[in-house]
Amino acid sequence: MTDRHRHTLAASGLRKHYDQVRAVDKVDLLIVPGEVVALLGPNGAGKSTTIDMILGLTRPDAGEVRLLGRAPRDAIREGAVGVMLQDPALLDDVNVRETVAMIASLHRAPMAVEEALRRAGVEDLGARRCAKLSGGEKQRVRFAMALVSDPDLLVLDEPTSAMDVGSRRELWRSMLAFTGTGRTVLFATHYLEEAEAYADRVVLMRAGRIVADGPVARVTAEVSGRTVRAVVPGARLPELRALPGVMGAELRGDRAEIRCADSDAVLRELLTRYPGTGDIEVGTLGLEEAFLALTSRSAEAAS
Amino acid sequence: MRTGYLVFEVRRAFRDSRFLLFAVALPVGLYLLQSSLSGQTTAGHDGSYIMGSLAAFGAFKAALDVGARTAVERGAGWQRLLRLTPLTGGGYMAAKASAAMLVALLPVACVSLAAGLVSGVELPAMGWLQQVLGTWAGTLPFALLGLLVGQVASPQSVQTYQGGVLLLLSFVGGLFIPVSTFPVALATVAKVLPSYWLAEIGHGAALGGAGIGQAALVLALYTLAFGAAVAVRYRRDSARV
Numbered sequence: 288m289t290d291r292h293r294h295t296l297a298a299s300g301l302r303k304h305y306d307q308v309r310a311v312d313k314v315d316l317l318i319v320p321g322e323v324v325a326l327l328g329p330n331g332a333g334k335s336t337t338i339d340m341i342l343g344l345t346r347p348d349a350g351e352v353r354l355l356g357r358a359p360r361d362a363i364r365e366g367a368v369g370v371m372l373q374d375p376a377l378l379d380d381v382n383v384r385e386t387v388a389m390i391a392s393l394h395r396a397p398m399a400v401e402e403a404l405r406r407a408g409v410e411d412l413g414a415r416r417c418a419k420l421s422g423g424e425k426q427r428v429r430f431a432m433a434l435v436s437d438p439d440l441l442v443l444d445e446p447t448s449a450m451d452v453g454s455r456r457e458l459w460r461s462m463l464a465f466t467g468t469g470r471t472v473l474f475a476t477h478y479l480e481e482a483e484a485y486a487d488r489v490v491l492m493r494a495g496r497i498v499a500d501g502p503v504a505r506v507t508a509e510v511s512g513r514t515v516r517a518v519v520p521g522a523r524l525p526e527l528r529a530l531p532g533v534m535g536a537e538l539r540g541d542r543a544e545i546r547c548a549d550s551d552a553v554l555r556e557l558l559t560r561y562p563g564t565g566d567i568e569v570g571t572l573g574l575e576e577a578f579l580a581l582t583s584r585s586a587e588a589a590s
Numbered sequence: 591m592r593t594g595y596l597v598f599e600v601r602r603a604f605r606d607s608r609f610l611l612f613a614v615a616l617p618v619g620l621y622l623l624q625s626s627l628s629g630q631t632t633a634g635h636d637g638s639y640i641m642g643s644l645a646a647f648g649a650f651k652a653a654l655d656v657g658a659r660t661a662v663e664r665g666a667g668w669q670r671l672l673r674l675t676p677l678t679g680g681g682y683m684a685a686k687a688s689a690a691m692l693v694a695l696l697p698v699a700c701v702s703l704a705a706g707l708v709s710g711v712e713l714p715a716m717g718w719l720q721q722v723l724g725t726w727a728g729t730l731p732f733a734l735l736g737l738l739v740g741q742v743a744s745p746q747s748v749q750t751y752q753g754g755v756l757l758l759l760s761f762v763g764g765l766f767i768p769v770s771t772f773p774v775a776l777a778t779v780a781k782v783l784p785s786y787w788l789a790e791i792g793h794g795a796a797l798g799g800a801g802i803g804q805a806a807l808v809l810a811l812y813t814l815a816f817g818a819a820v821a822v823r824y825r826r827d828s829a830r831v
Contacts, residue, residue, distance in 0.1 A: 363675070392595070394676060
């Protein structure tokens with residue numbers, strides 16, 4: 288990689304409307320070489336539309352995408368981008384090796400077909416007709432097809448959907464081996480655990496917008512954390528929200544519920560400012576739950 | 591770069607048992623049946639006449655099938671996947687048309703071989719050349735027609751379209767029943783169809799008729815028309831990204 292392009296992927300101001308629905312609304316994304324980025328969000332958050340625009344499969348209403356400094360179509364033509372989309376797209380009447388070899392034949396400098404099969408963990412399936420593959424095997428064959436051009440950037444749209452736990456682990460192991468060689472990966476998923484386990488960076492989407500973007504540890508700290516529940520006589524919501532490290536608060540009568548990163552700090556402040564505070568409970572917010580809380584909260588804020 | 595895809599397509603077609611059965615075994619079988627039924631009696635309607643008809647049938651059916659199958663592949667997301675490779679949309683269409691032409695050579699060759707070896711049809715060298723290479727080259731508009739059907743039809747409806755086109759072209763085009771036995775009105779319709787003219791290339795080779803220039807002209811016009819339709823449709827489809 289040269290300094291001809293600082294970013295493996297640069298998307299700015301991407302928008303896409305379908306009829307009245309805002310599928311993607313002003314998405315900006317910069318990915319530097321070597322990053323493994325998870326595009327995380329619930330179904331319908333706009334992940335697939337974003338990926339389609341990044342790959343040039345869908346024309347954005349506004350905004351621009353550059354892959355390795357080039358237009359998506361040009362980067363793809365040079366074999367710099369390996370892609371695995373959601374739909375199966377395998378022909379039933381050919382075998383696995385023929386399929387991967389055909390894709391390899393379209394590229395200028397592919398890796399050896401056997402090498403791609405081995406990396407995707409399907410070297411034993413080379414002679415099998417695609418019609419006879421299980422769902423998980425099909426996904427891994429498609430991973431081999433994405434790898435065979437020996438790309439700088441790998442884009443995977445929900446690569447593990449329709450996979451059992453074993454196949455899923457296999458696929459991620461292959462992906463990690465690939466990124467070990469300094470390649471860049473962008474993958475979409477709605478599994479929080481996958482983002483957490485395999486990505487350096489998480490980009491959270493909700494309702495067509497990016498609502499959080501950062502290293503896994505930071506986003507995890509942001510979305511996880513504690514809940515403090517207490518009866519706080521005389522409390523006012525803006526004051527609660529202004530307490531140090533508070534990510535969100537609700538007040539029903541005297542009952543306050545405060546989401547925060549550091550519950551000790553919040554409690555200390557709370558007791559100092561409102562000596563009447565009592566009935567205190569501190570709980571941990573589950574990651575999954577926190578993720579939902581964060582994404583739905585941002586949607587409220589947006590509307 | 592396109593050859594890899596072409597080889598892939600041709601291999602798929604030749605491996606397809608239905609293709610071998612209907613585009614190769616069927617015309618050869620029909621040829622052997624009809625040539626033995628009609629005997630060596632009627633002048634002009636011996637084995638050499640039927641050879642042209644059934645070689646034309648096998649060739650255009652093979653070519654049509656390859657193109658029409660693109661509808662099913664589009665439905666499976668295959669074309670979407672190919673858009674993520676260096677193969678361009680135009681390259682894909684060109685490879686499909688070339689594959690259609692390559693597989694069409696097999697039925698022409700097999701029917702001609704059956705005629706020469708089994709029925710003892712004898713032609714001068716130029717006659718054989720016209721029968722085999724002429725009929726084969728004349729299949730180009732049908733390869734394009736197949737692509738057009740593949741573009742227009744959905745994966746569900748493609749079989750119906752394909753069957754309809756096939757029936758119309760082969761029966762009304764006089765490939766199974768000679769046009770000379772048609773009522774006048776139907777014979778006029780037959781002479782509008784490209785399949786009639788495709789068979790005329792072989793008929794001309796066998797019976798020494800003059801028709802080949804006119805057949806070449808009609809088929810060239812059909813090639814232009816179908817080629818333009820495929821291109822227009824392709825432009826419209828790719829604009830709808």
